[in-house]
Amino acid sequence: MTSSEGGERRLRYDEGCPLGHALNIIGDRWALLVVRELMLSAKRFQAIREGLPGITPGVLKGRLDQLIDAGLVIHPPGLGYYALTPSGRGLRGVLLEVARWGLTQPGHDPRKFISPTSAVVSLNLMMDPDLAAGSSLVAGFDMGREQFTVHISRDGRPLPEAVDAADGDFVLRGPGNAIVMTMYGPLPVAHMAAGGAVEVAGDAAAAQQWADMCATVPMPAAASPG
Amino acid sequence: MTSSEGGERRLRYDEGCPLGHALNIIGDRWALLVVRELMLSAKRFQAIREGLPGITPGVLKGRLDQLIDAGLVIHPPGLGYYALTPSGRGLRGVLLEVARWGLTQPGHDPRKFISPTSAVVSLNLMMDPDLAAGSSLVAGFDMGREQFTVHISRDGRPLPEAVDAADGDFVLRGPGNAIVMTMYGPLPVAHMAAGGAVEVAGDAAAAQQWADMCATVPMPAAASPG
């Protein structure tokens, strides 16, 4: 009962299929969301909780133990944080593919809580590589406890990095929702800033340039004034 | 209680994140495996069950109802079969991405049951597009009740099709496991056929050519003779 127990005991799809095997490991409730929260940085128990509204300490502990047993997460004794292993980081493509499909499904409401990590990870879905390729813009996102600096790779993909203090050509400050609405919503950045949803520091034009490199999702009304 | 109930009532991750939204729809136990079974053809209740060892009628019915409510599956009244909608077929990439990751995880045992559909879907993971591109080979897989003919696209991807009677340059007959072991295992096709695991009809050399276009997974001992 040290914490290393319960590996693949439960939820066993008794199949040779790699899909079944994968789902034996990451098919449990909350599992993929826990992985998402750790995708960009190691975190302490409480920090993970803050990104997963509704999860209880017991369930989170259980899921973390399972992920540790499966080799996706490590928890160095005495240091008190949790981090992904290479196996866990290998789930990035899965996360993005599932989220990409989720975007196509009706009922998606971006006004609900969006965790800082989630907001930054979804950049990988929204940013258009063709538009972003070659850009040397650096974005900063300050969502309170969690802050990120995002560079752009040569082929136009965002390279997020968790930092202590967000920095870049511009910095957007606000909750995850507001940041997402500002970057992916139909309204210009200046309008969102004027509305008080987010605070823009640095080069406001650069912020708008960045938003223009991202796909636009329609907001379910109430976001755009008549 | 017609069958249209229970949409997103349960398992609600109350998030705006597209990942959470997706998992609200396909995060339930068995859900993705049910989708997999329908990926290549419409099926009747009992046929779906045969591809999901361990599922009980009640659970399968519940999952199908949920998928119907979510718009991923249709069940034309009176006809008695279930089929994917375009939304459901859109999960193909998710299935493959998850399975691809599953292949990298230790503990994967291809000797366990592999459903016919699963065996053919995994062709998308194992076939090397560079090796297969330009090939005009057509494979047939006869796994009893379920049979498939597989062409190869110009860019080297397999194009499976469920058929009544498998046909092609060669036809492999046997259970899913044996077919998978023959195609992706380290041993030559002729050896597997001699061992009685599978039966090869048609051009045996073509069958070996096909196997050579696929990646090889190591079998967990007992498959390769000392």
Next chain:
DNA sequence: CGGCATCCGGGAAGATACTG
């Protein structure tokens, strides 16, 4: 206070038997 362990209630999943 953060990081859990424990206890309890509700409900989904598993097993089995049965019916239209």
Next chain:
DNA sequence: CAGTATCTTCCCGGATGCCG
């Protein structure tokens, strides 16, 4: 063949309490 009915088991979610 396509489910339904029932019973049991066990996970999830909520609250509380311990412990460094």
